Amino acid sequence: MGEVTPREGIEGITPYKAGESKVAGRETAIKLSANETPLGPSPKAREAFLAAAETMEIYPDGGYGPLRAAIARRFGLDANRIVCGNGSDELFHLLAQAFLGKGDEAIHTEHGFAVYRIATQAAGGVPVEVKETGLTTDVDAILAGVTDRTRMVFIANPNNPTGTYIPIDEVKRLQAGLPGNVVLVLDAAYAEYVQRNDYEAGLELVATSSNVVMTRTFSKVHGLAALRVGWAYGPETIVDALNRVRGPFNVGGPAQAAAIAAIEDTQHVAKAVAHNEEWLEILATRISALGIEVIPAVANFLLLRFPGTDGKTAEAADAFLKSRGLILRPTGSYKLPDCIRLTVGLAEQNEAVIAALSDFMGQGAGA
Numbered sequence: 001m002g003e004v005t006p007r008e009g010i011e012g013i014t015p016y017k018a019g020e021s022k023v024a025g026r027e028t029a030i031k032l033s034a035n036e037t038p039l040g041p042s043p044k045a046r047e048a049f050l051a052a053a054e055t056m057e058i059y060p061d062g063g064y065g066p067l068r069a070a071i072a073r074r075f076g077l078d079a080n081r082i083v084c085g086n087g088s089d090e091l092f093h094l095l096a097q098a099f100l101g102k103g104d105e106a107i108h109t110e111h112g113f114a115v116y117r118i119a120t121q122a123a124g125g126v127p128v129e130v131k132e133t134g135l136t137t138d139v140d141a142i143l144a145g146v147t148d149r150t151r152m153v154f155i156a157n158p159n160n161p162t163g164t165y166i167p168i169d170e171v172k173r174l175q176a177g178l179p180g181n182v183v184l185v186l187d188a189a190y191a192e193y194v195q196r197n198d199y200e201a202g203l204e205l206v207a208t209s210s211n212v213v214m215t216r217t218f219s220k221v222h223g224l225a226a227l228r229v230g231w232a233y234g235p236e237t238i239v240d241a242l243n244r245v246r247g248p249f250n251v252g253g254p255a256q257a258a259a260i261a262a263i264e265d266t267q268h269v270a271k272a273v274a275h276n277e278e279w280l281e282i283l284a285t286r287i288s289a290l291g292i293e294v295i296p297a298v299a300n301f302l303l304l305r306f307p308g309t310d311g312k313t314a315e316a317a318d319a320f321l322k323s324r325g326l327i328l329r330p331t332g333s334y335k336l337p338d339c340i341r342l343t344v345g346l347a348e349q350n351e352a353v354i355a356a357l358s359d360f361m362g363q364g365a366g367a
């Protein structure tokens with residue numbers, strides 16, 4: 001007799017590996033492995049979540065009108081062009097499901113966010129990886145990777161785990177060079193953190209194109225990673241397709257309530273951004289002074305490259321940090337085996353990382 005087997009291609013998917021949260025043998029650890037905000041969510045979001053917990057037996061608003069309205073107000077958008085997701089991860093899957101047929105190609109960059117590949121394969125598509133230049137998205141490499149089977153391009157701007165970005169002019173050049181039947185997905189999960197004059201998340205490009213969709217998340221600066229809320233802003237055709245394939249209640253009620261309160265608390269967001277800006281610079285300066293290469297970054301994390309000589313490997317550093325109860329994110333699965341990603345934490349957590357890295361790099365010196 002036959003046996004159940006997943007559809008062709010599913011077994012070829014490498015499951016997503018989340019940042020670790022525990023160190024064996026330790027009760028507590030400092031988790032700086034998943035780019036979560038160290039300041040937590042707005043207290044108003046927590047209150048809204050708890051209030052919404054009073055009605056857990058009731059299905060949530062399947063069209064999440066008030067949440068879309070709050071997002072639209074915040075960014076001056078048309079609420080009808082917004083679709084929410086169970087985290088932005090779900091939106092990548094929905095986009096792939098709606099726009100990729102069997103054998104269609106979706107381009108992602110060399111060190112791009114892992115979920116693009118998974119979403120592509122899960123939809124029956126073929127992930128196509130293109131080179132980055134200097135750990136940064138390379139528009140020419142993407143354009144050179146386009147074939148007549150290409151239907152989607154995913155870029156994270158800024159990218160995770162590299163922390164680098166491309167200016168909006170480059171994003172526009174990419175869009176202008178793509179055939180009109182290719183969906184350009186701009187993943188702007190870390191947009192709020194970027195303090196650069198030449199950066200834009202892509203709102204205007206979405207508004208003025210028919211093939212660009214931007215995704216955002218409540219998991220990072222808003223501190224609601226556990227609740228799983230993301231949103232996409234796109235042209236009518238894309239929004240309509242996403243609304244057809246998504247689950248009818250794909251964002252929970254308490255999550256919607258918390259997200260509305262979070263996006264309205266602009267002061268809390270400003271505080272988180274200011275904290276990040278301050279520490280991104282301090283961490284970069286002090287860690288590079290230790291002889292560790294710090295890739296210039298604009299989000300809430302830093303990619304650290306270890307020298308690899310004299311025992312100073314990323315693997316050894318990771319073990320050393322863990323022995324101090326510090327969990328960072330080794331990036332071997334992102335083809336960066338000599339690197340570790342560090343999320344900006346609270347002042348004392350950052351100081352603990354700097355102290356541990358200093359001890360690690362000092363070990364055996366002069367031996």
Ligand SMILES: Cc1ncc(COP(=O)(O)O)c(C=O)c1O
Nearest residue numbers: 087088089156160189217219230
């Ligand atoms: C670039 C990028 N996009 C999307 C996500 C996923 O966010 P969400 O929690 O909204 O699914 C992450 C999370 O790590 C990310 O780094």
